[in-house]
Amino acid sequence: MWRDLAPIGRDKDSGGYRRYAWTAADADCREWFKAQAESRGLTYELDRNGNQWAWLGDPNAGDAVVTGSHLDSVPDGGAFDGPLGVVSSFAALDELRARGVEFTKPLALTNFGDEEGARFGLACVGSRLTSGKLTPAQAAELRGMDGVSLPKAMEAAGYDPEAIGADPERLSRIGAFIELHVEQGRALDLSGDAVGIASAIWPHGRWRFDFRGEANHAGTTRLVDRRDPMLPYAETVLAARREAELAGAVATFGKISVEPNGVNAIPSLVRGWLDSRAADQDTLDQVVTGVEKAAREYADKHGLDLTTVRESFTPVVEFDHALRDELGRILGTDGEITVPVLGTGAGHDAGILADRIPTAMLFVRNPTGVSHSPAEHAAEGDCLAGVSALADVLEGLACR
Known part of the structure; x- marks a missing residue:
């Protein structure tokens, strides 16, 4: 077989x-x-x-x-x-x-x-x-x-x-x-x-994070003029690792979608999926809340919009x-x-x-x-x- x-x-x-x-x-x-x-x-x-x-x-x-x-x-x-x-x-x-x-x-x-x-x-x-x-x-x-x-x-x-x-x-x-x-x-x-x-x-679930910025030319746009959603996304990935370590849980950004997805283009949208799991509900809530809080702070710092959606959850x-x-x-x-x-x-x-x-x-x-x-x-x-x-x-x- x-x-x-x-x-x-x-x-x-x-x-x-x-x-x-x-x-x-x-x-x-x-x-x-x-x-x-x-x-x-x-x-x-x-x-x-x-x-x-x-x-x-x-x-x-x-x-x-x-x-x-x-x-x-x-x-x-x-x-x-x-x-x-x-x-x-x-x-x-x-x-x-x-x-x-x-x-x-x-x-x-x-x-x-x-x-x-x-x-x-x-x-x-x-x-x-x-x-x-x-x-x-x-x-x-x-x-x-x-x-x-x-x-x-x-x-x-x-x-x-x-x-x-x-x-x-x-x-x-x-x-x-x-x-x-x-x-x-x-x-x-x-x-x-x-x-x-x-x-x-x-208990475990999956959350989608949508960071929306502004598409632009990678070669001609000054760094200070950019609204690049990849930056707060990257910072959020690191925040997820920190929150999980502090709580004794696990948190993973294992899937990402980028638009327009060009090598020479600043993205207009970075969409990442968080998978997080913990031994009990309170700990899981602590991790996800911490990640979402950090993501909003990073999005605000870069002048971007952020939406989060819980796509699935199992207690x-x-x-x-x-x-x-x-x-x-x-x-x-x-x-x-x-x-x-x-x-x-x-x-x-x-x-x-x-x-x-x-x-x-x-x-x-x-x-x-x-x-x-x-x-x-x-x-x-x-x-x-x-x-x-x-x-x-x-x-x-x-x-x-």
């Missing part, structure tokens, strides 16, 4: 993946998922929001156990973020069949669409639509850097955008959702464990305690929770769904902690340990 999936959407120059929502690479990933489902005799289904499902047992019976993740990527992302969870779900099913277990509940494997938000700027679109946290009207306003709207992109990929929307009936049939994911940090590497259990997801997510503890008992020793339980600063579909259905997560060790990069890696032995752990969890939840 890994060898078949690996070439899809991989850039030959960077070695990273560009599997953006509703593109040719995304379509190839979806075909791969469908083929894996059909080869195992599972009932394949594409829901109203473009999420893929593969069912063992009656999808309408209720109290289903679901596992999976996503197949899309960030720009030049790694091979493991998302795909490891999907591949592991199929491999765990194969392991359970090899064990000869009898399922007492329906089991579903899933691929949620547009989790990374690389194309339209909003993460977890598929699960947000399904849970009702993103309305069809809001989805219609999403546009990529190429100006193509989400509905137009879906339509071009052969899907009806008029069908999207909340799907409470589907969620009501799910008793538990377990998402396996490569760890995006080094906690397991430092503890020496191959697999861990998630406790919570830090702290505590995974279902009963389900989390059950995973700990299944994977623990003598009924005791001996598997590491750790928090994360990364968002996931499991976090979006957590207030609608019981959700939990398993992490697989990442020896370097590098993620969202072609250097992202997990050892084969640890990946197999993750499959075994997921199979144990599914057996404990769906075969009782």
